[in-house]
Amino acid sequence: MRRALRSRTLVVGLGLTLLTLFGVIAGPWITPFSPTEMDFIAVLTPPDMTHWLGTDSFGRDVLSRVLSGGRVSLFISLCGVGIGAVLGVAAGMTAAWRGGMFEVALMAACDLLFAFPSFVLALFMMVVLGFGLHNIIIAVALAYLPIFARLARNLTRTLMHEPFVQAARLMGQGGGRILLREILPNIFPTLLVQASVGLAFGIVMEAGLSFLGLGVQPPMPSLGVILADGREYFTRGPWVLTMTGLVVSVALLGLNLLGDALRDLTDPRLRQAAGP
Protein backbone atom coordinates (compact mmCIF):
# COMPACT_ATOMS: atom_id res chain seq x y z
CA MET A 1 0.00 0.00 0.00
CA ARG A 2 2.86 2.36 0.81
CA ARG A 3 4.32 1.53 -2.56
CA ALA A 4 0.98 2.28 -4.17
CA LEU A 5 0.94 5.74 -2.63
CA ARG A 6 4.43 6.39 -3.91
CA SER A 7 3.12 6.23 -7.45
CA ARG A 8 1.99 9.73 -8.37
CA THR A 9 0.13 8.46 -11.42
CA LEU A 10 -2.01 6.26 -9.23
CA VAL A 11 -2.74 8.98 -6.70
CA VAL A 12 -3.78 11.51 -9.35
CA GLY A 13 -5.66 8.94 -11.46
CA LEU A 14 -7.45 7.42 -8.51
CA GLY A 15 -8.19 10.85 -7.08
CA LEU A 16 -9.76 12.15 -10.28
CA THR A 17 -11.69 8.93 -10.84
CA LEU A 18 -13.02 8.87 -7.27
CA LEU A 19 -13.94 12.57 -7.54
CA THR A 20 -15.83 11.81 -10.76
CA LEU A 21 -17.54 8.80 -9.23
CA PHE A 22 -18.44 10.71 -6.08
CA GLY A 23 -19.86 13.63 -8.05
CA VAL A 24 -21.78 11.37 -10.37
CA ILE A 25 -23.23 9.15 -7.65
CA ALA A 26 -23.83 11.75 -4.95
CA GLY A 27 -24.84 14.44 -7.49
CA PRO A 28 -28.55 14.62 -6.68
CA TRP A 29 -27.85 15.12 -2.97
CA ILE A 30 -25.04 17.65 -3.15
CA THR A 31 -26.51 20.05 -5.66
CA PRO A 32 -29.50 22.16 -4.61
CA PHE A 33 -30.89 22.22 -8.16
CA SER A 34 -32.73 19.60 -10.16
CA PRO A 35 -31.05 18.76 -13.50
CA THR A 36 -34.34 19.14 -15.38
CA GLU A 37 -36.08 21.97 -13.51
CA MET A 38 -36.23 25.16 -15.58
CA ASP A 39 -35.85 28.65 -14.15
CA PHE A 40 -36.75 31.34 -16.66
CA ILE A 41 -35.51 34.15 -14.44
CA ALA A 42 -31.97 32.79 -14.56
CA VAL A 43 -31.54 31.92 -18.22
CA LEU A 44 -27.93 31.65 -19.42
CA THR A 45 -26.37 33.10 -16.29
CA PRO A 46 -22.56 32.88 -16.32
CA PRO A 47 -20.90 30.85 -13.55
CA ASP A 48 -21.33 32.49 -10.13
CA MET A 49 -21.57 31.45 -6.50
CA THR A 50 -25.12 30.09 -6.90
CA HIS A 51 -24.67 28.27 -10.22
CA TRP A 52 -21.01 27.20 -10.18
CA LEU A 53 -20.99 26.25 -13.84
CA GLY A 54 -23.72 28.70 -14.89
CA THR A 55 -27.14 27.87 -16.35
CA ASP A 56 -28.29 26.91 -19.83
CA SER A 57 -30.89 28.41 -22.16
CA PHE A 58 -33.73 27.00 -20.06
CA GLY A 59 -32.21 28.24 -16.83
CA ARG A 60 -31.19 24.73 -15.77
CA ASP A 61 -28.13 24.41 -13.49
CA VAL A 62 -25.24 23.10 -15.66
CA LEU A 63 -23.40 21.46 -12.73
CA SER A 64 -26.48 19.46 -11.77
CA ARG A 65 -26.99 18.46 -15.36
CA VAL A 66 -23.35 17.46 -15.86
CA LEU A 67 -23.39 15.33 -12.73
CA SER A 68 -26.62 13.56 -13.54
CA GLY A 69 -25.73 13.33 -17.25
CA GLY A 70 -22.34 11.94 -16.26
CA ARG A 71 -24.09 9.24 -14.34
CA VAL A 72 -26.04 8.18 -17.41
CA SER A 73 -22.93 8.32 -19.62
CA LEU A 74 -20.76 6.41 -17.16
CA PHE A 75 -23.45 3.76 -16.69
CA ILE A 76 -23.73 3.25 -20.44
CA SER A 77 -19.97 3.08 -20.88
CA LEU A 78 -19.52 0.73 -17.92
CA CYS A 79 -22.19 -1.69 -19.12
CA GLY A 80 -21.13 -1.51 -22.77
CA VAL A 81 -17.41 -1.98 -22.14
CA GLY A 82 -18.12 -4.60 -19.48
CA ILE A 83 -20.28 -6.70 -21.78
CA GLY A 84 -17.89 -6.22 -24.70
CA ALA A 85 -14.88 -7.13 -22.56
CA VAL A 86 -16.36 -10.28 -21.00
CA LEU A 87 -17.71 -11.65 -24.26
CA GLY A 88 -14.67 -10.57 -26.27
CA VAL A 89 -12.14 -12.02 -23.84
CA ALA A 90 -14.07 -15.28 -23.56
CA ALA A 91 -14.28 -15.59 -27.35
CA GLY A 92 -10.66 -14.57 -27.93
CA MET A 93 -9.19 -16.92 -25.32
CA THR A 94 -11.31 -19.83 -26.51
CA ALA A 95 -10.32 -19.13 -30.11
CA ALA A 96 -6.61 -19.12 -29.27
CA TRP A 97 -6.91 -22.33 -27.29
CA ARG A 98 -9.11 -24.30 -29.65
CA GLY A 99 -7.61 -22.99 -32.87
CA GLY A 100 -9.03 -24.32 -36.11
CA MET A 101 -12.00 -22.89 -37.94
CA PHE A 102 -13.44 -21.15 -34.88
CA GLU A 103 -10.29 -19.07 -34.52
CA VAL A 104 -10.08 -18.29 -38.23
CA ALA A 105 -13.73 -17.27 -38.37
CA LEU A 106 -13.56 -15.13 -35.23
CA MET A 107 -10.42 -13.31 -36.34
CA ALA A 108 -11.85 -12.74 -39.81
CA ALA A 109 -14.98 -11.25 -38.24
CA CYS A 110 -12.82 -9.02 -36.04
CA ASP A 111 -10.76 -7.86 -39.01
CA LEU A 112 -13.97 -7.04 -40.85
CA LEU A 113 -15.19 -4.93 -37.93
CA PHE A 114 -11.79 -3.27 -37.59
CA ALA A 115 -12.18 -1.99 -41.13
CA PHE A 116 -14.63 0.56 -39.68
CA PRO A 117 -13.74 3.08 -36.99
CA SER A 118 -15.48 1.89 -33.82
CA PHE A 119 -17.54 5.09 -33.67
CA VAL A 120 -18.87 4.49 -37.17
CA LEU A 121 -19.67 0.94 -36.13
CA ALA A 122 -21.61 2.17 -33.12
CA LEU A 123 -23.36 4.75 -35.29
CA PHE A 124 -24.40 2.01 -37.70
CA MET A 125 -25.66 -0.13 -34.82
CA MET A 126 -27.79 2.74 -33.53
CA VAL A 127 -29.34 3.23 -36.95
CA VAL A 128 -30.12 -0.49 -37.16
CA LEU A 129 -31.29 -0.96 -33.59
CA GLY A 130 -33.00 2.38 -33.08
CA PHE A 131 -32.77 4.78 -30.12
CA GLY A 132 -32.85 3.87 -26.48
CA LEU A 133 -30.61 3.23 -23.50
CA HIS A 134 -30.34 -0.54 -24.09
CA ASN A 135 -29.38 -0.04 -27.68
CA ILE A 136 -26.54 2.38 -26.92
CA ILE A 137 -25.16 -0.18 -24.49
CA ILE A 138 -25.37 -2.87 -27.15
CA ALA A 139 -23.73 -0.56 -29.69
CA VAL A 140 -20.84 0.26 -27.33
CA ALA A 141 -20.47 -3.44 -26.44
CA LEU A 142 -20.32 -4.47 -30.09
CA ALA A 143 -17.80 -1.74 -30.86
CA TYR A 144 -15.51 -3.08 -28.09
CA LEU A 145 -16.04 -6.81 -28.52
CA PRO A 146 -13.58 -7.22 -31.43
CA ILE A 147 -10.93 -5.13 -29.68
CA PHE A 148 -11.02 -7.33 -26.59
CA ALA A 149 -11.37 -10.53 -28.63
CA ARG A 150 -8.26 -9.82 -30.66
CA LEU A 151 -6.26 -8.62 -27.67
CA ALA A 152 -7.19 -11.66 -25.57
CA ARG A 153 -6.53 -14.04 -28.44
CA ASN A 154 -3.08 -12.60 -29.14
CA LEU A 155 -2.10 -12.51 -25.47
CA THR A 156 -3.29 -16.09 -24.98
CA ARG A 157 -1.37 -17.27 -28.01
CA THR A 158 1.88 -15.83 -26.71
CA LEU A 159 1.41 -17.60 -23.38
CA MET A 160 -0.16 -20.93 -24.28
CA HIS A 161 3.09 -22.61 -25.23
CA GLU A 162 4.99 -21.37 -22.18
CA PRO A 163 6.42 -24.16 -20.03
CA PHE A 164 4.17 -23.24 -17.10
CA VAL A 165 1.12 -23.95 -19.24
CA GLN A 166 2.68 -27.27 -20.23
CA ALA A 167 3.31 -27.87 -16.53
CA ALA A 168 -0.35 -27.17 -15.79
CA ARG A 169 -1.39 -29.66 -18.47
CA LEU A 170 1.02 -32.10 -16.87
CA MET A 171 -0.90 -31.67 -13.65
CA GLY A 172 -3.89 -33.01 -15.52
CA GLN A 173 -5.69 -29.67 -15.81
CA GLY A 174 -8.11 -29.24 -18.68
CA GLY A 175 -8.39 -26.37 -21.13
CA GLY A 176 -11.01 -24.36 -19.25
CA ARG A 177 -9.16 -24.45 -15.97
CA ILE A 178 -5.87 -23.57 -17.64
CA LEU A 179 -7.39 -20.57 -19.40
CA LEU A 180 -9.01 -19.28 -16.21
CA ARG A 181 -6.39 -20.13 -13.63
CA GLU A 182 -3.10 -19.98 -15.50
CA ILE A 183 -3.48 -17.65 -18.45
CA LEU A 184 -6.13 -15.12 -17.39
CA PRO A 185 -4.18 -13.88 -14.32
CA ASN A 186 -1.21 -13.19 -16.59
CA ILE A 187 -3.09 -11.27 -19.24
CA PHE A 188 -5.43 -9.54 -16.80
CA PRO A 189 -3.24 -6.43 -16.27
CA THR A 190 -3.19 -5.73 -20.01
CA LEU A 191 -6.94 -6.31 -20.30
CA LEU A 192 -7.49 -3.97 -17.36
CA VAL A 193 -5.57 -1.18 -19.04
CA GLN A 194 -7.57 -1.73 -22.23
CA ALA A 195 -10.79 -1.68 -20.19
CA SER A 196 -9.96 1.59 -18.44
CA VAL A 197 -9.06 3.23 -21.74
CA GLY A 198 -12.20 1.65 -23.19
CA LEU A 199 -14.27 3.08 -20.37
CA ALA A 200 -13.01 6.54 -21.23
CA PHE A 201 -13.74 6.08 -24.93
CA GLY A 202 -17.13 4.56 -24.09
CA ILE A 203 -18.02 7.88 -22.46
CA VAL A 204 -16.81 9.74 -25.54
CA MET A 205 -18.76 7.35 -27.76
CA GLU A 206 -21.99 7.89 -25.82
CA ALA A 207 -21.40 11.64 -25.91
CA GLY A 208 -20.83 11.49 -29.65
CA LEU A 209 -23.93 9.42 -30.37
CA SER A 210 -26.15 11.56 -28.16
CA PHE A 211 -24.62 14.74 -29.57
CA LEU A 212 -25.77 13.60 -32.98
CA GLY A 213 -29.20 12.88 -31.56
CA LEU A 214 -28.88 9.10 -31.99
CA GLY A 215 -28.24 8.23 -28.40
CA VAL A 216 -29.86 9.30 -25.18
CA GLN A 217 -32.97 11.37 -25.88
CA PRO A 218 -33.79 14.63 -24.07
CA PRO A 219 -35.03 15.43 -21.47
CA MET A 220 -32.85 12.66 -19.95
CA PRO A 221 -29.50 14.39 -19.53
CA SER A 222 -26.31 12.77 -20.69
CA LEU A 223 -22.98 14.39 -21.49
CA GLY A 224 -23.74 14.15 -25.19
CA VAL A 225 -27.17 15.73 -24.80
CA ILE A 226 -25.75 18.62 -22.76
CA LEU A 227 -22.97 19.22 -25.29
CA ALA A 228 -25.51 19.22 -28.12
CA ASP A 229 -27.63 21.76 -26.23
CA GLY A 230 -24.65 23.95 -25.44
CA ARG A 231 -23.51 24.05 -29.04
CA GLU A 232 -26.65 25.86 -30.14
CA TYR A 233 -26.05 28.95 -28.04
CA PHE A 234 -22.28 28.71 -27.73
CA THR A 235 -21.81 32.42 -28.57
CA ARG A 236 -24.22 33.64 -25.89
CA GLY A 237 -23.36 31.07 -23.21
CA PRO A 238 -19.98 29.48 -23.95
CA TRP A 239 -19.69 28.11 -20.40
CA VAL A 240 -22.22 25.35 -21.04
CA LEU A 241 -20.10 23.70 -23.71
CA THR A 242 -16.67 24.48 -22.25
CA MET A 243 -17.50 23.55 -18.65
CA THR A 244 -19.12 20.28 -19.69
CA GLY A 245 -16.17 19.51 -21.94
CA LEU A 246 -13.78 20.28 -19.09
CA VAL A 247 -15.59 17.89 -16.75
CA VAL A 248 -15.49 15.16 -19.39
CA SER A 249 -11.77 15.72 -19.94
CA VAL A 250 -11.02 15.53 -16.22
CA ALA A 251 -12.95 12.25 -15.93
CA LEU A 252 -11.17 10.77 -18.96
CA LEU A 253 -7.76 11.86 -17.70
CA GLY A 254 -8.49 10.22 -14.37
CA LEU A 255 -9.53 6.94 -15.98
CA ASN A 256 -6.48 6.82 -18.24
CA LEU A 257 -4.02 7.58 -15.44
CA LEU A 258 -5.72 5.01 -13.25
CA GLY A 259 -5.40 2.40 -15.99
CA ASP A 260 -1.67 3.02 -16.37
CA ALA A 261 -1.07 2.92 -12.64
CA LEU A 262 -3.10 -0.28 -12.23
CA ARG A 263 -1.07 -1.98 -14.93
CA ASP A 264 2.15 -1.16 -13.12
CA LEU A 265 0.74 -2.38 -9.82
CA THR A 266 -0.70 -5.67 -11.01
CA ASP A 267 2.33 -6.72 -13.04
CA PRO A 268 4.24 -9.07 -10.73
CA ARG A 269 7.45 -8.44 -12.62
CA LEU A 270 7.27 -4.76 -11.74
CA ARG A 271 6.32 -5.64 -8.19
CA GLN A 272 9.80 -7.06 -7.74
CA ALA A 273 11.44 -3.76 -8.66
CA ALA A 274 9.77 -2.08 -5.71
CA GLY A 275 11.11 -4.70 -3.31
CA PRO A 276 9.21 -7.05 -1.02
Added chain:
Amino acid sequence: MSRLLEVRNLRVTAGPLAVVRGIDIDLDEGETLGLIGESGSGKTVACLSLLRLLPDGLRTEADVLIYKDRDIASLPEREFRPLRGRELAMVFQDPVGSFNPAKRIGWHLRTAIARAGHDGPWRERALELLDGVGIPQPAAVLERYPHQLSGGMLQRALIAMIVALKPSLIVADEPTTNLDNIVEEQILALFRDLQKRLAAGFIFITHDIGVAAQIADRIAVMYAGQIVETGPTADILAAPRHPYTRGLIATANALAARAETLAEIPGQLPALDALPPGCGFAPRCAQARPACAQPQPMRPVGPGHAMRCLLDA
Protein backbone atom coordinates in the same frame (compact mmCIF):
# COMPACT_ATOMS: atom_id res chain seq x y z
CA MET B 1 9.86 -55.45 -10.16
CA SER B 2 7.02 -55.13 -12.56
CA ARG B 3 7.08 -53.60 -15.96
CA LEU B 4 5.96 -49.96 -15.90
CA LEU B 5 6.33 -48.83 -19.47
CA GLU B 6 6.78 -50.68 -22.72
CA VAL B 7 7.26 -48.73 -25.93
CA ARG B 8 7.89 -50.32 -29.31
CA ASN B 9 8.73 -48.45 -32.48
CA LEU B 10 7.74 -44.97 -31.33
CA ARG B 11 7.75 -42.54 -34.23
CA VAL B 12 7.15 -38.80 -34.26
CA THR B 13 6.74 -37.08 -37.59
CA ALA B 14 6.32 -33.46 -38.64
CA GLY B 15 4.72 -33.78 -42.05
CA PRO B 16 7.26 -35.59 -44.23
CA LEU B 17 10.06 -35.22 -41.66
CA ALA B 18 10.81 -37.93 -39.12
CA VAL B 19 11.90 -36.47 -35.79
CA VAL B 20 11.86 -39.72 -33.84
CA ARG B 21 12.47 -42.80 -35.98
CA GLY B 22 11.26 -45.83 -34.12
CA ILE B 23 12.55 -46.10 -30.58
CA ASP B 24 11.91 -48.81 -28.00
CA ILE B 25 11.79 -48.11 -24.28
CA ASP B 26 11.37 -50.61 -21.47
CA LEU B 27 11.16 -49.31 -17.95
CA ASP B 28 10.54 -51.17 -14.69
CA GLU B 29 9.21 -49.70 -11.49
CA GLY B 30 12.01 -48.14 -9.48
CA GLU B 31 14.30 -48.09 -12.49
CA THR B 32 16.02 -45.05 -13.97
CA LEU B 33 16.76 -44.79 -17.66
CA GLY B 34 19.28 -42.18 -18.72
CA LEU B 35 18.43 -40.88 -22.17
CA ILE B 36 21.54 -39.30 -23.65
CA GLY B 37 22.14 -37.43 -26.85
CA GLU B 38 23.05 -34.06 -28.22
CA SER B 39 20.56 -31.25 -28.81
CA GLY B 40 18.20 -32.11 -31.65
CA SER B 41 18.58 -35.88 -31.34
CA GLY B 42 14.91 -36.25 -30.43
CA LYS B 43 15.18 -37.05 -26.70
CA THR B 44 12.74 -34.39 -25.54
CA VAL B 45 10.30 -34.86 -28.41
CA ALA B 46 10.17 -38.61 -27.72
CA CYS B 47 9.28 -38.02 -24.07
CA LEU B 48 6.78 -35.23 -24.79
CA SER B 49 5.06 -37.57 -27.21
CA LEU B 50 4.66 -40.17 -24.44
CA LEU B 51 2.82 -37.53 -22.39
CA ARG B 52 0.90 -36.28 -25.43
CA LEU B 53 2.24 -32.77 -24.96
CA LEU B 54 3.59 -32.24 -28.46
CA PRO B 55 2.68 -29.03 -30.24
CA ASP B 56 0.18 -29.25 -33.09
CA GLY B 57 1.72 -30.50 -36.32
CA LEU B 58 3.73 -33.29 -34.74
CA ARG B 59 2.22 -36.77 -35.04
CA THR B 60 2.96 -39.68 -32.77
CA GLU B 61 2.70 -43.33 -33.78
CA ALA B 62 3.78 -46.45 -31.96
CA ASP B 63 3.33 -50.18 -32.47
CA VAL B 64 3.10 -50.75 -28.72
CA LEU B 65 2.53 -48.18 -25.97
CA ILE B 66 1.74 -49.94 -22.72
CA TYR B 67 1.77 -48.28 -19.31
CA LYS B 68 0.97 -50.46 -16.30
CA ASP B 69 -0.60 -53.14 -18.51
CA ARG B 70 -2.82 -50.55 -20.19
CA ASP B 71 -2.64 -49.61 -23.82
CA ILE B 72 -2.39 -45.83 -23.54
CA ALA B 73 -2.00 -45.21 -27.26
CA SER B 74 -5.69 -45.77 -27.90
CA LEU B 75 -6.96 -43.83 -24.85
CA PRO B 76 -9.11 -40.85 -25.77
CA GLU B 77 -7.83 -37.52 -24.44
CA ARG B 78 -10.60 -37.43 -21.83
CA GLU B 79 -9.31 -40.64 -20.26
CA PHE B 80 -5.66 -39.78 -20.74
CA ARG B 81 -5.83 -36.44 -18.93
CA PRO B 82 -6.38 -37.93 -15.46
CA LEU B 83 -3.14 -39.85 -15.86
CA ARG B 84 -1.13 -36.66 -16.10
CA GLY B 85 0.19 -35.51 -12.77
CA ARG B 86 -1.10 -38.49 -10.77
CA GLU B 87 0.64 -41.12 -12.90
CA LEU B 88 2.92 -39.38 -15.37
CA ALA B 89 4.93 -36.29 -14.47
CA MET B 90 7.65 -34.29 -16.09
CA VAL B 91 10.28 -31.82 -14.87
CA PHE B 92 11.37 -29.30 -17.44
CA GLN B 93 14.75 -27.85 -18.17
CA ASP B 94 13.71 -24.30 -17.31
CA PRO B 95 12.47 -24.16 -13.71
CA VAL B 96 11.65 -20.43 -13.93
CA GLY B 97 9.35 -20.91 -16.91
CA SER B 98 7.62 -23.87 -15.29
CA PHE B 99 5.94 -21.59 -12.77
CA ASN B 100 3.06 -19.26 -13.51
CA PRO B 101 4.65 -15.81 -13.09
CA ALA B 102 1.43 -14.29 -11.76
CA LYS B 103 1.04 -16.76 -8.91
CA ARG B 104 2.87 -17.36 -5.64
CA ILE B 105 4.76 -20.56 -4.84
CA GLY B 106 2.06 -21.44 -2.30
CA TRP B 107 -0.60 -21.38 -5.02
CA HIS B 108 1.40 -23.83 -7.12
CA LEU B 109 1.90 -26.21 -4.22
CA ARG B 110 -1.75 -25.95 -3.27
CA THR B 111 -2.72 -26.92 -6.82
CA ALA B 112 -0.45 -29.97 -6.70
CA ILE B 113 -1.67 -30.95 -3.23
CA ALA B 114 -5.29 -30.64 -4.29
CA ARG B 115 -4.52 -32.68 -7.41
CA ALA B 116 -3.04 -35.39 -5.23
CA GLY B 117 -6.38 -35.64 -3.42
CA HIS B 118 -4.95 -34.57 -0.08
CA ASP B 119 -7.48 -33.91 2.68
CA GLY B 120 -6.99 -31.37 5.39
CA PRO B 121 -5.12 -28.09 5.44
CA TRP B 122 -2.85 -27.73 2.42
CA ARG B 123 -0.50 -25.29 4.15
CA GLU B 124 0.92 -27.77 6.60
CA ARG B 125 1.42 -30.30 3.85
CA ALA B 126 3.11 -27.63 1.69
CA LEU B 127 5.51 -26.65 4.47
CA GLU B 128 6.32 -30.32 5.06
CA LEU B 129 6.98 -30.84 1.32
CA LEU B 130 9.21 -27.78 0.97
CA ASP B 131 11.11 -28.78 4.08
CA GLY B 132 11.53 -32.26 2.60
CA VAL B 133 13.37 -30.91 -0.43
CA GLY B 134 15.69 -28.78 1.66
CA ILE B 135 14.15 -25.34 1.19
CA PRO B 136 15.02 -23.07 4.09
CA GLN B 137 12.26 -20.90 5.59
CA PRO B 138 9.45 -22.68 3.76
CA ALA B 139 6.77 -20.39 5.23
CA ALA B 140 8.41 -17.35 3.62
CA VAL B 141 8.92 -19.18 0.33
CA LEU B 142 5.19 -19.93 0.09
CA GLU B 143 4.57 -16.18 -0.15
CA ARG B 144 7.20 -15.59 -2.84
CA TYR B 145 6.57 -15.12 -6.53
CA PRO B 146 8.59 -17.35 -8.90
CA HIS B 147 10.82 -14.50 -10.09
CA GLN B 148 11.92 -13.88 -6.53
CA LEU B 149 13.54 -17.31 -6.19
CA SER B 150 16.67 -18.76 -7.77
CA GLY B 151 16.55 -21.50 -10.39
CA GLY B 152 17.79 -24.05 -7.89
CA MET B 153 15.11 -23.12 -5.37
CA LEU B 154 12.40 -23.32 -8.02
CA GLN B 155 13.65 -26.73 -9.15
CA ARG B 156 13.41 -27.86 -5.52
CA ALA B 157 9.89 -26.49 -5.25
CA LEU B 158 8.98 -28.31 -8.45
CA ILE B 159 10.36 -31.55 -7.03
CA ALA B 160 8.30 -30.91 -3.89
CA MET B 161 5.21 -30.76 -6.11
CA ILE B 162 6.20 -34.05 -7.72
CA VAL B 163 6.60 -35.60 -4.28
CA ALA B 164 3.08 -34.41 -3.47
CA LEU B 165 1.68 -36.01 -6.61
CA LYS B 166 3.55 -39.33 -6.19
CA PRO B 167 3.48 -40.22 -9.89
CA SER B 168 4.66 -43.62 -11.10
CA LEU B 169 6.59 -42.35 -14.10
CA ILE B 170 8.72 -39.22 -13.91
CA VAL B 171 10.40 -37.72 -16.94
CA ALA B 172 13.13 -35.23 -16.06
CA ASP B 173 14.23 -33.20 -19.08
CA GLU B 174 17.72 -31.87 -18.35
CA PRO B 175 16.61 -30.62 -14.93
CA THR B 176 20.11 -29.48 -13.97
CA THR B 177 21.30 -27.95 -17.22
CA ASN B 178 20.58 -24.34 -16.29
CA LEU B 179 22.00 -24.64 -12.80
CA ASP B 180 25.55 -24.09 -11.59
CA ASN B 181 27.69 -27.06 -10.56
CA ILE B 182 27.10 -26.96 -6.82
CA VAL B 183 23.34 -26.65 -7.20
CA GLU B 184 23.42 -29.35 -9.88
CA GLU B 185 24.98 -31.77 -7.38
CA GLN B 186 22.31 -30.87 -4.81
CA ILE B 187 19.46 -31.38 -7.26
CA LEU B 188 20.92 -34.70 -8.41
CA ALA B 189 21.10 -35.75 -4.76
CA LEU B 190 17.43 -34.82 -4.44
CA PHE B 191 16.57 -36.96 -7.44
CA ARG B 192 18.45 -39.91 -5.95
CA ASP B 193 16.49 -39.35 -2.75
CA LEU B 194 13.30 -39.25 -4.84
CA GLN B 195 14.25 -42.56 -6.46
CA LYS B 196 14.41 -44.13 -3.01
CA ARG B 197 11.22 -42.53 -1.66
CA LEU B 198 8.94 -43.13 -4.64
CA ALA B 199 8.95 -46.51 -6.32
CA ALA B 200 8.63 -44.66 -9.59
CA GLY B 201 10.26 -45.21 -12.93
CA PHE B 202 12.47 -42.35 -14.10
CA ILE B 203 13.46 -41.25 -17.55
CA PHE B 204 16.30 -38.81 -17.07
CA ILE B 205 17.13 -36.85 -20.20
CA THR B 206 20.58 -35.33 -20.30
CA HIS B 207 23.36 -34.50 -22.70
CA ASP B 208 25.90 -34.95 -19.92
CA ILE B 209 27.10 -38.52 -19.66
CA GLY B 210 28.56 -37.71 -16.24
CA VAL B 211 25.10 -36.86 -14.91
CA ALA B 212 23.67 -40.05 -16.39
CA ALA B 213 26.46 -42.05 -14.78
CA GLN B 214 25.42 -40.74 -11.37
CA ILE B 215 21.72 -41.33 -11.63
CA ALA B 216 20.82 -43.96 -14.22
CA ASP B 217 20.55 -47.74 -13.94
CA ARG B 218 20.48 -48.06 -17.69
CA ILE B 219 21.53 -45.72 -20.46
CA ALA B 220 20.06 -45.28 -23.91
CA VAL B 221 22.05 -43.18 -26.35
CA MET B 222 20.03 -41.35 -28.97
CA TYR B 223 21.30 -40.09 -32.29
CA ALA B 224 19.25 -38.56 -35.11
CA GLY B 225 15.94 -39.83 -33.77
CA GLN B 226 17.09 -43.38 -33.05
CA ILE B 227 18.50 -45.20 -30.08
CA VAL B 228 21.96 -46.27 -31.20
CA GLU B 229 23.06 -48.07 -28.06
CA THR B 230 21.41 -49.19 -24.86
CA GLY B 231 22.64 -51.15 -21.89
CA PRO B 232 23.37 -51.13 -18.15
CA THR B 233 25.13 -47.92 -17.10
CA ALA B 234 28.27 -49.70 -15.91
CA ASP B 235 28.62 -51.63 -19.18
CA ILE B 236 28.11 -48.59 -21.33
CA LEU B 237 30.64 -46.55 -19.40
CA ALA B 238 33.23 -49.32 -19.18
CA ALA B 239 32.79 -50.79 -22.64
CA PRO B 240 30.91 -48.56 -25.04
CA ARG B 241 30.39 -50.36 -28.34
CA HIS B 242 28.88 -47.82 -30.75
CA PRO B 243 31.36 -45.32 -32.23
CA TYR B 244 29.07 -42.42 -31.24
CA THR B 245 28.90 -43.54 -27.60
CA ARG B 246 32.68 -43.93 -27.59
CA GLY B 247 33.04 -40.43 -28.94
CA LEU B 248 30.73 -39.04 -26.24
CA ILE B 249 32.64 -40.77 -23.47
CA ALA B 250 36.02 -39.80 -24.88
CA THR B 251 34.93 -36.16 -25.00
CA ALA B 252 33.65 -36.29 -21.42
CA ASN B 253 36.89 -37.90 -20.22
CA ALA B 254 39.02 -35.36 -22.04
CA LEU B 255 37.04 -32.57 -20.41
CA ALA B 256 37.41 -34.16 -17.00
CA ALA B 257 41.16 -34.59 -17.50
CA ARG B 258 41.51 -31.01 -18.77
CA ALA B 259 43.25 -32.37 -21.83
CA GLU B 260 44.93 -29.90 -24.14
CA THR B 261 43.21 -31.25 -27.21
CA LEU B 262 39.59 -32.29 -26.91
CA ALA B 263 38.71 -35.61 -28.44
CA GLU B 264 35.69 -34.26 -30.20
CA ILE B 265 33.35 -35.81 -32.71
CA PRO B 266 33.75 -34.04 -36.06
CA GLY B 267 30.75 -32.70 -37.96
CA GLN B 268 27.23 -32.24 -36.69
CA LEU B 269 23.82 -33.92 -36.53
CA PRO B 270 22.30 -34.50 -39.98
CA ALA B 271 19.41 -32.19 -40.82
CA LEU B 272 15.94 -33.77 -40.56
CA ASP B 273 15.36 -33.39 -44.29
CA ALA B 274 18.75 -34.85 -45.19
CA LEU B 275 18.99 -38.00 -43.12
CA PRO B 276 21.33 -40.58 -44.63
CA PRO B 277 19.52 -43.73 -45.76
CA GLY B 278 21.56 -46.05 -43.56
CA CYS B 279 23.31 -45.38 -40.28
CA GLY B 280 22.65 -41.78 -39.22
CA PHE B 281 26.09 -41.44 -37.71
CA ALA B 282 28.03 -42.79 -40.70
CA PRO B 283 28.87 -39.35 -42.22
CA ARG B 284 30.71 -38.42 -38.99
CA CYS B 285 32.11 -41.85 -38.25
CA ALA B 286 35.86 -42.50 -38.71
CA GLN B 287 35.17 -46.19 -39.18
CA ALA B 288 32.39 -45.86 -41.71
CA ARG B 289 32.44 -48.33 -44.59
CA PRO B 290 30.22 -48.84 -47.68
CA ALA B 291 27.88 -51.23 -45.87
CA CYS B 292 26.94 -48.41 -43.45
CA ALA B 293 24.70 -47.00 -46.18
CA GLN B 294 22.25 -49.82 -45.34
CA PRO B 295 19.85 -49.38 -42.39
CA GLN B 296 21.34 -50.97 -39.29
CA PRO B 297 19.20 -53.06 -36.96
CA MET B 298 19.75 -53.12 -33.20
CA ARG B 299 21.80 -56.17 -32.36
CA PRO B 300 22.65 -57.61 -28.95
CA VAL B 301 26.28 -57.34 -27.89
CA GLY B 302 25.99 -58.45 -24.27
CA PRO B 303 23.46 -59.09 -21.51
CA GLY B 304 20.87 -56.32 -21.84
CA HIS B 305 23.27 -54.46 -24.09
CA ALA B 306 22.46 -53.73 -27.72
CA MET B 307 23.65 -51.34 -30.39
CA ARG B 308 22.93 -50.22 -33.89
CA CYS B 309 26.29 -50.67 -35.64
CA LEU B 310 27.75 -53.35 -37.85
CA LEU B 311 31.27 -52.96 -36.48
CA ASP B 312 32.37 -55.85 -34.32
CA ALA B 313 34.42 -53.71 -32.05
